[in-house]
Amino acid sequence: MAKRFQNPKGTRDVLPEEQHYWRRIESVFQRLSDVYGFEKLTLPIFEETSLFQRGVGETTDIVEKEMYTFEDKGGNSMTLRPEFTAGVVRSYIQNGMASLTNPVKVWSTGPVFRYERPQAGRYRQFTQFNVEAFGEIDPALDFEVMSLAWQLYDELQFKNLSFQLNSIGCPVCRPGYLEQLKSYYHKNLHIVCDDCKSRLDKNPLRLLDCKNVQCQPTIQSAPAMKEHLCAECDDHFKTLLGYLDDMKRPYVINPRLVRGLDYYTKTVFEVWAEGIGAQNAVCGGGRYDGLAEMLGGKPTPGIGFAAGLERIVLTMQNQGVEVDPIPGPRVYFAPMGDAAKRASVRLITELRLQGIESVIGFGGRSFKALMREANRRGVRLVCIMGEEEISKNVCQVKDMEGGEQKSISLEEVIPAVKEILSAGS
Numbered sequence: 001m002a003k004r005f006q007n008p009k010g011t012r013d014v015l016p017e018e019q020h021y022w023r024r025i026e027s028v029f030q031r032l033s034d035v036y037g038f039e040k041l042t043l044p045i046f047e048e049t050s051l052f053q054r055g056v057g058e059t060t061d062i063v064e065k066e067m068y069t070f071e072d073k074g075g076n077s078m079t080l081r082p083e084f085t086a087g088v089v090r091s092y093i094q095n096g097m098a099s100l101t102n103p104v105k106v107w108s109t110g111p112v113f114r115y116e117r118p119q120a121g122r123y124r125q126f127t128q129f130n131v132e133a134f135g136e137i138d139p140a141l142d143f144e145v146m147s148l149a150w151q152l153y154d155e156l157q158f159k160n161l162s163f164q165l166n167s168i169g170c171p172v173c174r175p176g177y178l179e180q181l182k183s184y185y186h187k188n189l190h191i192v193c194d195d196c197k198s199r200l201d202k203n204p205l206r207l208l209d210c211k212n213v214q215c216q217p218t219i220q221s222a223p224a225m226k227e228h229l230c231a232e233c234d235d236h237f238k239t240l241l242g243y244l245d246d247m248k249r250p251y252v253i254n255p256r257l258v259r260g261l262d263y264y265t266k267t268v269f270e271v272w273a274e275g276i277g278a279q280n281a282v283c284g285g286g287r288y289d290g291l292a293e294m295l296g297g298k299p300t301p302g303i304g305f306a307a308g309l310e311r312i313v314l315t316m317q318n319q320g321v322e323v324d325p326i327p328g329p330r331v332y333f334a335p336m337g338d339a340a341k342r343a344s345v346r347l348i349t350e351l352r353l354q355g356i357e358s359v360i361g362f363g364g365r366s367f368k369a370l371m372r373e374a375n376r377r378g379v380r381l382v383c384i385m386g387e388e389e390i391s392k393n394v395c396q397v398k399d400m401e402g403g404e405q406k407s408i409s410l411e412e413v414i415p416a417v418k419e420i421l422s423a424g425s
């Protein structure tokens with residue numbers, strides 16, 4: 001027997017019965033992006049490997065362990081995108097978006113790839129909704145990006161939303177803080193994990209988000225960036241908090257929330273929601289005022305966030321959020337005999353041209369089999385035709401709601417069907 005294939009580990013097939021969640025989520029994205037003034041940007045799924053090495057950072061888990069990198073037939077190293085931001089910044093620079101009216105605000109969605117250990121809600125191919133805004137340092141923009149994330153989850157009926165928030169400073173104030181953090185860790189080196197020992201030199205800010213139980217007490221007592229912000233960063237952070245207070249958005253200032261690389265600056269945030277299990281974060285984002293320059297552009301501030309769609313779907317399913325099903329067919333054609341089939345094919349083609357969801361019974365099925373299919377498809381109307389109907393140039397139109405059946409001349413079938421359907425349920 002020929003080999004039967006399986007989807008690759010860490011990927012999933014989204015079957016038709018789950019698609020109504022996806023459609024709902026996507027329609028909320030699209031609408032809210034319009035409401036907040038973000039335009040859609042569609043990007044390639046793979047980019048030059050070095051873009052991600054620089055844009056995500058050599059010392060991150062993503063670049064060190066998780067990228068799907070391959071050499072193409074021209075000998076170039078390519079990587080399936082593990083996130084959106086690097087590609088979006090690449091596109092902003094390449095397409096001269098700095099000369100547009102700034103801020104430039106864009107959103108994207110699609111698959112991203114990370115070679116991770118698959119588990120519930122953690123896949124090797126997953127889907128992100130990604131938002132970026134460039135060219136403005138005003139904390140009102142930070143608030144806007146955070147608000148969009150918030151409203152997204154709120155409209156999808158996530159419960160008990162709150163922000164986790166931090167400021168990681170900037171190249172002016174962070175180096176001094178990092179020195180303090182490092183000397184604190186040097187004193188505690190005997191009680192932290194091996195990963196943290198290597199982070200100390202490579203990427204000290206990342207010490208603060210170590211998940212290892214053994215390192216938690218050290219993290220708890222570590223000096224906090226917030227106490228070391230320069231006047232500009234402190235003012236930026238306080239202004240942002242003011243907007244959040246005004247709108248009564250609950251937030252927790254979490255000094256362990258960090259991004260490990262120099263080009264990430266100031267605001268870092270996550271949205272948390274109830275019932276996500278061990279990982280409460282439903283999306284994460286922050287500022288990266290140094291990234292555009294790092295990727296060869298002019299210095300350009302930026303802020304964005306990314307949300308994982310699979311985790312949104314899982315949460316909606318777990319919390320029993322009701323989502324309207326995608327409408328199925330409303331009309332079923334049940335022809336018996338060649339002449340009836342021909343007339344039915346003609347009618348259904350016309351009906352579909354007019355946008356009415358309709359399906360037809362194929363092959364030479366019996367009346368009973370046709371009616372069984374019509375039932376299973378859940379249609380409102382069945383158009384039944386056999387030899388007798390053809391000889392009289394009519395069609396029997398049966399209303400499955402109430403069971404009424406009328407004989408309608410073929411010329412009148414389409415307007416009659418449309419009228420019954422538009423008369424409502």
Ligand code: ATP
Pocket residue numbers: 083114116121122123124125126127128279281282283284285306307308309310311
């Ligand atoms: P985590 O801490 O769960 O690994 P992360 O910090 O790596 O998340 P980001 O890079 O900020 O996540 O990506 C944004 C969002 O993408 C996450 O909040 C999550 O919803 C989703 N996400 C990240 N990794 C995966 C994955 N392997 N499978 C499914 N969704 C994911």
Ligand code: MG
Pocket residue numbers: none
């Ligand atoms: Mg991760």
